[in-house]
Amino acid sequence: MLACATSSWGSAFIAGNIATQDLDPGTVAFFRFFFATLLLVPLMLWLDKGGRxxxxxxxxxxxFLGLTGIALYNIAFFIATRDAPVVKSSLFIASNPILILLMSALFLNEKIKGRQVIGLILALSGASIIITEGQFSTLISDGFHQVDLVLLIAVICWALYSVVGKVALQTFSSxxxxxxxxGTGTIMLLPFAIVxxxxxxxxxxxxxxxGAIIHMSIxxxxxxxxxxxxxxKMIGAAKASIFINLMPLSAVILAVVILDEAFTFVHFLGAFLVLTGVTIGSRSGSIGNKTTKTPVMADGR
Structure with a gap:
């Protein structure tokens, strides 16, 4: 489930680039979540009827969730898809798990286990190889630009969104x-769309x-x-964060299929490291051990 969710986020890089050719970042973000709200409200009333x-x-x-994960993150994200080099923007976004892992340990008292660190290193290394195509010197030659601050804001906002979201899930359904x-994030984005x-x-x-906006909405x-x-909710913010590394992997696959770009050995190596890191980092433990998980109810809780 996490693999499917985070892999679909890779398509947002392409869709965001298309949409921001006609509309400004704040406007794209507003319409993306305005249409999403129209779908989520009746869905919540139907599947979570009588819920908290x-x-x-x-x-x-x-x-706070609307401000960090919806409004600020998406404004920064769409500015990046329009202005930042793909190498730099993708690498910044792929670094999310590091900050989420640290915030989870700091604020949620989640223990960082050895296999999580190993998985995180492998997955981030694979994502870096895919993004730079093995040419790490390009990061040095590009240097730092003002858009780097925008990308840093995006990373921080998503980490806060993930960690605070875990707290919210102790009371409310997903x-x-x-x-x-x-809904709250859409309201915050409305002034940007108007201006x-x-x-x-x-x-x-x-x-x-x-069409790109509708795709991102649904x-x-x-x-x-x-x-x-x-x-x-099921495996914790720290473990779930490792799956974010599938996002650049899916972006590469979409580029190969849609844009007819070459798939090289470097891409294969990076993909192998990402998938290996996700597998190691998300394991519950040895086969003989049992772990307690929150049961998934039919209404999504």
Whole structure:
């Protein structure tokens, strides 16, 4: 489930690049989650009927999720898909598990085990090889630019979103968390869409750009966000974070299939390291040991 969710995020790099050719980053982010909200609200009312809803100070937590994982992260992400080199932006995003792992240990008291560290190193190494095509010197020659700060903000926001999301899941279902986070984040994105976009620009937006936004709304946002939250609840934020390394892998595969780019030995080596790292880092323990997991209910909790 986590593999499918994080792999679909790789397609957001391509879809985001397409959509930001016609619309500004904040506007793309708003419409992405506006359409997602239209789907999530009835889905929550149907599948999580009678479930726990935010009250009082709990709205602050939902607002924090919307601010970090929806509003700030996606503005930064779409700026990166438009302005940053693919090598640098992908590597920044792939570094997410490191910060999530540390934040989980610091704020959630999750223990960092040896196999998680090994898996994390292998997966991040594989992602780095895929992104740079083995030419690590390109990172040095490119140097640092202002967009690096934008990418750093994206990494920090997603790490906070993942860790605080684990706390929220102790009270609310994964579907409820996702719906309220997306809803509050969409409201926060509305001012950006109003300032950035005119009615004429919306009229001139191509069908391809709207299709890219719809894809990000349904597949990348609704389906994948719910699965990612459920994955965090089942195995913890630290283990779930390792699967984020599948994102650059899926981006490479999509580039080969859609853009007809070559798949070299370097890509194969990187893919092998990513998959090996995910397998090692996500293992519960030895075959003979039993682990306690939160049961998955039919309504998504």
């Amino acid at each position: 809803r935010p009250k009082g100070k709990e709205w602050l937590m939902m607002g 579907l409820t968390c996702t719906t309220y986070a997306v 950035e976009t005119s009615y004429t620009e919306l009229q001139n937006t191509s069908l391809l750009s709207w 597949i990348v946002s609704v389906i994948s966000f719910v699965m990612y939250y459920q994955g965090i």
